[in-house]
Amino acid sequence: MAAIHLGFLPSRVKTKAELAQVLNTAASIPWGQGCTKREYGSLIFIGHHPQAEVYIMPVGKKPDLVLRTFTEALTLLGGDPSNYRLINCETIFKKRTNNSFLASRLSCEIYNIIGSIVTAVQKGLTE
Amino acid sequence: MIVIYHCYGRAHSSVIAAYLHLGKLPMQGPVTKEQIMAVPEFDLAEASDWGRPYFMGRDPDANEVFILGLNSQTQICSRLIYSLAGQLRMADQILLVNTLTAIGLLTRIGGFLSKQIRWKRLGKPLAAQGIVHSLPKLRRLVTAVKSQLQREEPGAEETVDYHY
Numbered sequence: 206m207a208a209i210h211l212g213f214l215p216s217r218v219k220t221k222a223e224l225a226q227v228l229n230t231a232a233s234i235p236w237g238q239g240c241t242k243r244e245y246g247s248l249i250f251i252g253h254h255p256q257a258e259v260y261i262m263p264v265g266k267k268p269d270l271v272l273r274t275f276t277e278a279l280t281l282l283g284g285d286p287s288n289y290r291l292i293n294c295e296t297i298f299k300k301r302t303n304n305s306f307l308a309s310r311l312s313c314e315i316y317n318i319i320g321s322i323v324t325a326v327q328k329g330l331t332e
Numbered sequence: 333m334i335v336i337y338h339c340y341g342r343a344h345s346s347v348i349a350a351y352l353h354l355g356k357l358p359m360q361g362p363v364t365k366e367q368i369m370a371v372p373e374f375d376l377a378e379a380s381d382w383g384r385p386y387f388m389g390r391d392p393d394a395n396e397v398f399i400l401g402l403n404s405q406t407q408i409c410s411r412l413i414y415s416l417a418g419q420l421r422m423a424d425q426i427l428l429v430n431t432l433t434a435i436g437l438l439t440r441i442g443g444f445l446s447k448q449i450r451w452k453r454l455g456k457p458l459a460a461q462g463i464v465h466s467l468p469k470l471r472r473l474v475t476a477v478k479s480q481l482q483r484e485e486p487g488a489e490e491t492v493d494y495h496y
Binding site: 264270273274279281283284 | 418
């Protein structure tokens with residue numbers, strides 16, 4: 206999502222071949238192959254976008270607790286919650302990949318849904 | 333400075349460490365199981381409180397003392413808080429102290445019975461008894477924290493990083 210947000214990857218793909226190429230590119234982007242456990246909980250700066258700084262944050266197995274800690278700590282440390290947009294990248298992904306057959310059939314669709322979420326986030330930042 | 337004593341459920345060791353830090357329990361001499369059980373926040377927090385820092389008070393040096401339950405996500409959440417503090421340029425204004433390192437099996441069993449099995453009549457006194465046994469370690473931990481806070485006061489000559 207961060208890579209799409211920053212324009213490293215397109216927000217839409219049309220064919221499986223195009224998707225394979227995009228995934229190949231994604232693997233060569235820093236953190237494109239995932240984070241190690243030592244990075245769980247870290248805010249990792251990925252890049253600047255005209256409207257925002259883009260970070261990723263691996264949350265581990267209990268995302269609800271980690272995200273609650275994030276929002277509570279943010280307030281405690283005097284940060285302004287309105288300056289932060291937390292986008293849960295797993296919500297759609299988990300629902301869509303519970304069935305591996307469905308996931309393999311809808312890979313392009315999943316990618317495009319992720320792309321559309323990023324587009325909506327970008328749009329929300331400009332409003 | 334913000335000091336956060338954190339443990340598994342924010343119900344036992346972190347509460348007592350905060351009480352010791354704030355002088356509400358003595359740093360020397362005996363403390364009874366009944367005194368521990370009389371602490372209002374002892375054995376109180378529930379799972380819905382995890383991840384939410386709870387303000388316990390200000391110490392004489394105006395440091396704000398909080399307690400926090402992080403369940404099994406201690407490492408991830410600690411990293412997150414420090415990471416966020418760094419992003420907000422507040423990293424030198426926060427100190428996380430893991431109180432689980434100072435307690436023994438008795439408190440863990442008591443906490444489990446009280447919070448997981450809901451057997452408070454047995455779990456709470458057992459946890460309190462465990463805290464009494466662990467008090468020397470908890471006091472040493474709080475003493476170390478206070479020493480570090482004094483070293484990090486503005487004007488202090490050097491700072492030493494401790495990892496709890």
